[in-house]
Amino acid sequence: MESTDTQGTVSGTVSEASETTRPLHGEAVELLRALVGNDSAEFHQDQFEAIEALVAGGRRALVVQRTGWGKSAVYFVASLLLRARGAGPTLIVSPLLALMRDQVAAAARAGVRAVAINSANQLEWQDISAKLEADEVDVLLVSPERLNNPGFREQHLPELIRRSGLLVIDEAHCISDWGHDFRPDYRRIRHLIERLPSTVPVLATTATANSRVVKDIEEQLAAGGEDVFTIRGPLARKSLRLGVLRLPNPKARLAWLLTHLDDLPGSGIIYALTVSGAEDTARLLQKAGHPVLAYTGRTDPADREEAEAALKENRVKALVATSALGMGFDKPDLGFVIHLGAPSSPVAYYQQVGRAGRGTPNADVLLLPGAEDRDIWQYFATSSMPEEGPATAVLAELASGEVLSVGVLETRVNLKRSPLELLLKVLSVDGAVEKVSGGWRGTGQPWHYDRERYERIAAARVKEQQAMLDYESTTGCRMQFLSQQLDDPAAAPCGRCDNCAGRWFGDDVAAEATDNAAQALDKVGVEVDPRGMYPSGMDRLGVPVKGKIKPDRTVFDGRALARLTDLGWGGRLREIFAPGAQDMPVDPALLQGCVQVLAQWGWAERPVAIVSIPSRSRPQLVDSLARGLSELGRIPYLGALQLPHGGPTGGPGGNSAFRLASVWDQFAVPPEGAAWFAANPGPVLLVDDFADSRWTLTEAGRVLREAGAQAVLPFVLALKA
Structure with a gap:
């Protein structure tokens, strides 16, 4: 594990090797060799210095080093050295379940007795508590959220603080609200540090911290007035070959992927910006015979774990993932990372591409940006800062x-x-x-309310988005650009990226791949699940309902043309529903897509009528959609529901309870409607433009059912997610 990297930046002081520390170095090297399974392994530059600061100096240390440098080796070796000197177990705060699984597995290989407490293993907590009590645990990993769990905070944390031999904050950029992946629960760690005895060393590690984030972390580590020892190494990844390929639209990007996936080295990760984008891409690749799996926040935890194992064991060519597969996922021989659409900051991008080439001399990284990326960034723009x-x-x-x-x-x-x-x-x-x-x-x-601070952070996020666009268009070295975004003083041209050495990838696309991509993007129809339960506590909002919705008052499974986040129709729908977009009649192409959805629906009984929900923001769109479906489907259009009390009292969005209260008892069927339903029994197609909470559809459906409609089939143009 020798390193040829240039000297990193070190602040603070650690005593030079002495008669006292030389035996420590020898002991540490032996543990390192056991950890990596290599009898000739040596420390990377600065690894032993960090271990020495913790074990011999009892210091508070911050290590900022590139992914793959070996930060986990520092805290595992330090943990064993401290345990051998009578210290208690190490407490590691770790942000992701996948990361915890990898860390526990790595520790076991080195003879480190490591266990984790998280939301996925509650049945094991009692056994883990018994092992801690018997001093049979060297390392305990917990999520930051667990620190605020009342039971854990009151029953386990005080004793852990009393006995802890070392505190480790992994992925420490999460502690800073200036970091690209700030998590409020990480802020609790400052209070945890303040409660630690001054003799307990503390280590914070990250690969993605610029100078502002480093300063913020240092200030929090220094709680109580302690000095902080900081090591910053060069962040450029010599194994990565970066590139950017601009293609005109999602169809071209998917066709490129279909054409070239098998050309990419080994196995890897394909990142998409949305859940639907990842799932649609995975289905397309699977249909073409490529062994891939989807991995998103919607994937069942057990399926996620199996997908991770399949990638590590090279049983799949790639995982098609959202950012749910990010920090800490460790596959040293990961051969490539492809992005279908760009993350919203260069630092987030560096974090994701850092999954590749950690244990191999070469790995390929390619970004395929899209014109819609900024719209998606805006769509998902959420702030961890309060309003x-x-x-x-x-x-x-x-x-x-x-x-x-x-x-x-x-x-x-x-x-x-x-x-x-x-x-x-x-x-x-x-x-x-x-x-x-x-x-x-x-x-x-x-x-x-610290408005000025929150506005500064929001402005920084906008600046990060522009920097990502600058990365895409730069004619300079791409690795140097990313390193500079992290304020790396060692940033220099890599000599490997497409700008330094020329394109290493082709832009040719097979005709069959283009056809397959077009068919996938033209796919229409998304299920709209009906609401089955009323929100609790509705009586507090003046709505006399609770529990399950009665079967004779509920709507059936519905359909939407597409999700707003879809790769195909999603782009057109985002234009229609963009803030300030003009209300216009539905265009012919969109209407034909809706007709396709109805044709593929597979309902047990054809609708006998169409009814629309009156729209305050897009009346032309909704009315023309309902009339168009009526004409093409030869289904009578009975018009829009009435608004006897003026219509919904609130705007779209909000939580379920308030949304239901805003639409409750606001719709009515015209007096002649009940007679029509009695004379024409059968399902009613209920048409609206957009579904988010689905309470508007649910309440309008209830009114129609009470007026005599035998069934209500909701249909909308767009589903939020």
Whole structure:
């Protein structure tokens, strides 16, 4: 494991090798060789210096080194050295289950007794607690979220802090809200550090931290006034051959992939920007005979684990993944990383391409950017920073000290579940609320909305997006560009990328591949699942419903032309639903696509009528869609539902409880409708432009069923996700 890299940047001081530290070096090398299974292995430059700082100096250290450098070797070797000197187990805060699995497996190979506590192994917690009590654990890995679990925080954490021999913060850029993958739960680590005895060393590691993030991490490590020893090595990856290939549209990119996937070395990862993009691409490649699997946030955890194993064992050519497969996934011989669409920052891109070439001299990395990338960045633009209005509303609800569950808060504050939970985490880290058994409560501590800080962070995100576009268009060295984005003082031309050495990839596309890609992108039809349960606590919002929706009041499975995030029709739909887009009648191509969906639906009984939901924002679009389907399908159009009370009281979005309350009892069937349904029994096709929460469809369907419609089949142009 010798390194030929140039000297990294080291701040702080560590004593030079002495009679005392020389035996430590020999002991550490023996452990390293056992860890990697190589009797001649030596430390990379700066690895032993970091170990020495922890073991001999009891220091707080930050290691910023490229992926594949061996940061895990530092904390595993240091853990064993400290254990041999009577220290307690190492506590590693690690952000991802996949990363934990890899770390536990790597530790076992070196004789390190490592266990993990996370949401996926709750049945093992009791056994793990017994092993900790018996001092049979060298390394315990926990997720940052676990630090705020009331049971763990109160029953296990105090004892772990008392006995801990070393604290490790892996992927430490997550601790900084300036980092590309900031996670509010990581902010709790500062409080954890403050509670540690001053004699317990602390190590933070990352491969993706620029100078601003490094400074932020150092300040948090220095809690209590401790000095921080920082090692920054060169971040350029000599094994990677970077390139960018611009193609005109999604069809061309998929056709290129179909043509050239087998030309790529070994096995690898194909990244897509959306879940639907990853799943659609995987299906297309599988249909063409390529052994690939999809890997997204929608993939079942057990299937994710199996997919990771299949890639590591080279049983598949690639995983087609979203960013769900990111930090920490370790396959040293990963041969390539392809991006269908660009991530929103060069630092995030560096993190993902760093999966390749960690243990091989060569790996290929190619970005196929799309014109739609910026639209997708904007679509998914979410901030881990709170907005003042929702934050104030949540604090007001929790001000009395009453413990409220997230479900109850959803009936009091109009935020969807995920943003609400994220906001609670941020407020908790800031000390304004706390998680306890049964839910959340206010602490009574004052909280100030730091608008200036949040606006600076938002501006930094916009700057990162522009930097990603600059990466795509640069004529200079691409690896040097990425290194400079990370403020690497050793950034220099790589001599390998397409700009340094010329294109190493072709842009030719097989005719059959183009046809297959076109067919995949022209595919229409997405299921729209019906709502089956009412949100809890609706009585608090004046809606007299609870529990399951009665079978004679619910809608059937519906259909959408496509998702907004789809590779094919999604692009056209994003144009139609873009903020400020003009309301216009449905165009012929879109209407024909909708007719295809109806033709492929496979319903048990043909609809006897079409009814539309009145639209305040796109009345021409909805009315022309309903009339067009009526004419082409020869199905009577009964017109739009009435709005006896003025229509829905809120805009689109918001959480389920507030969305249902806003549409409850707002629709009505014209008086002649009931007579028509009685004379013409059968299903009704319910037409709308867009489905997100699906409560508008559910409530309109209830009204139609109560008026005598035997069944309601929802149909919309676009499904949000």
